[in-house]
Amino acid sequence: MLKVENLTKKYNKVDAVKNVNFTVEPGNIAVLAGPNGAGKSTTIKCITGLLRYEGKIEVCNKENKTPDGKRCLGYVPEVPALYDYLTVYEHIQFIAKAYGVTEYEEKAEELLKRFELYDKKDKLGRELSKGMQQKISICCAAIINPKVILFDEPMVGLDPKAIKELKLLITELKMQNTAIVISTHLLDSVEDIWDKILIMKNGEIILSRTREELHLTGESLEELFFEVTEG
Numbered sequence: 001m002l003k004v005e006n007l008t009k010k011y012n013k014v015d016a017v018k019n020v021n022f023t024v025e026p027g028n029i030a031v032l033a034g035p036n037g038a039g040k041s042t043t044i045k046c047i048t049g050l051l052r053y054e055g056k057i058e059v060c061n062k063e064n065k066t067p068d069g070k071r072c073l074g075y076v077p078e079v080p081a082l083y084d085y086l087t088v089y090e091h092i093q094f095i096a097k098a099y100g101v102t103e104y105e106e107k108a109e110e111l112l113k114r115f116e117l118y119d120k121k122d123k124l125g126r127e128l129s130k131g132m133q134q135k136i137s138i139c140c141a142a143i144i145n146p147k148v149i150l151f152d153e154p155m156v157g158l159d160p161k162a163i164k165e166l167k168l169l170i171t172e173l174k175m176q177n178t179a180i181v182i183s184t185h186l187l188d189s190v191e192d193i194w195d196k197i198l199i200m201k202n203g204e205i206i207l208s209r210t211r212e213e214l215h216l217t218g219e220s221l222e223e224l225f226f227e228v229t230e231g
Contacts, residue, residue: 001025002047002148002179007055009042016042017053018203024179024196026147029170031190032183034200035229040183041078043200044152047181048075060147071099074146078153078183080133082125088112089121091136092143099144111139114165131157138166142173149173151182155189167193187221197221201229 007020017039024030032040046053049065062069082091089108096104112118115135125133134157141149151170155163170193173180182190197214199207207228214224 001058001060002181003056003058004043004047005056005058007043007046007053007057009039009046009051009053015203017046020055020200020203020205022198022205022208024148024181026177026179027174028195029174029180029182029190029193030196030198031187031194032181032198032200033185033187033225035185038200039203040200041152042203044075044150044181044183047150048073071144072147074141074144074149076134076137076141076149076151076154078156080130080137082128082133082136084124084126086125087122088117088125088128088132088136091125092139095140096143101144104143108139108143111142114169115139115162131159131162134158135162138169142169145176146173146178148179149181151180151184153184153186154182155184155186163189187225191221194221197224199225199228 002024004020004022007017008015009017020043032043034040042051045051047057047064049070057064059069060072062072064073086094092108109118112121115138117132117135120132138154154166158166170180184190194211196208196210198205209224214221
């Protein structure tokens with residue numbers, strides 16, 4: 001489970017994120033949506049521990065910056081950050097060993113094949129397109145069998161087949177009881193898989209709603225988004 005309490009992040013005394021609170025239960029997919037500059041990526045980076053912040057964040061009932069908390073957490077950043085001189089396979093191997101994952105080879109091969117990277121497994125990180133780098137980031141996050149996983153605009157730069165495979169992977173993670181957060185402004189890309197929508201504006205969550213609650217109103221996800229961000 002992911003639990004965020006009173007999260008606040010300031011840049012030069014300006015609140016980028018203001019007193020944000022939410023939880024994501026195991027087996028649930030939460031979509032963090034909002035216009036550019038709403039605070040989505042800042043929130044994600046605070047959860048990963050990449051930014052200093054005020055408040056409390058727990059991953060699997062552990063403080064997010066502790067080794068036990070980090071061990072539960074997978075992360076696919078908006079901009080892939082690969083090592084220039086590691087091969088595709090070495091990236092997965094490095095992450096698996098860093099997280100203490102054993103007997104990962106079969107799963108690594110499966111991930112490389114489904115994201116059409118197997119024939120490129122010996123290519124260096126610096127030789128790859130952004131789309132391929134994004135696929136490696138996804139494979140690296142999945143290889144650790146995370147209990148909580150964060151996706152920051154994961155479908156930007158992916159081809160249609162990779163998007164299809166990513167959505168299948170997200171559904172599989174959900175079935176494995178993983179708590180999932182997807183930060184995106186491409187609402188149509190998550191229309192069929194989300195469980196909870198968290199809409200941010202000006203650093204705050206201005207609306208939280210489940211799929212069941214939205215179904216009762218008869219609104220679409222897109223209609224709700226524009227209603228609360230522009231209306």
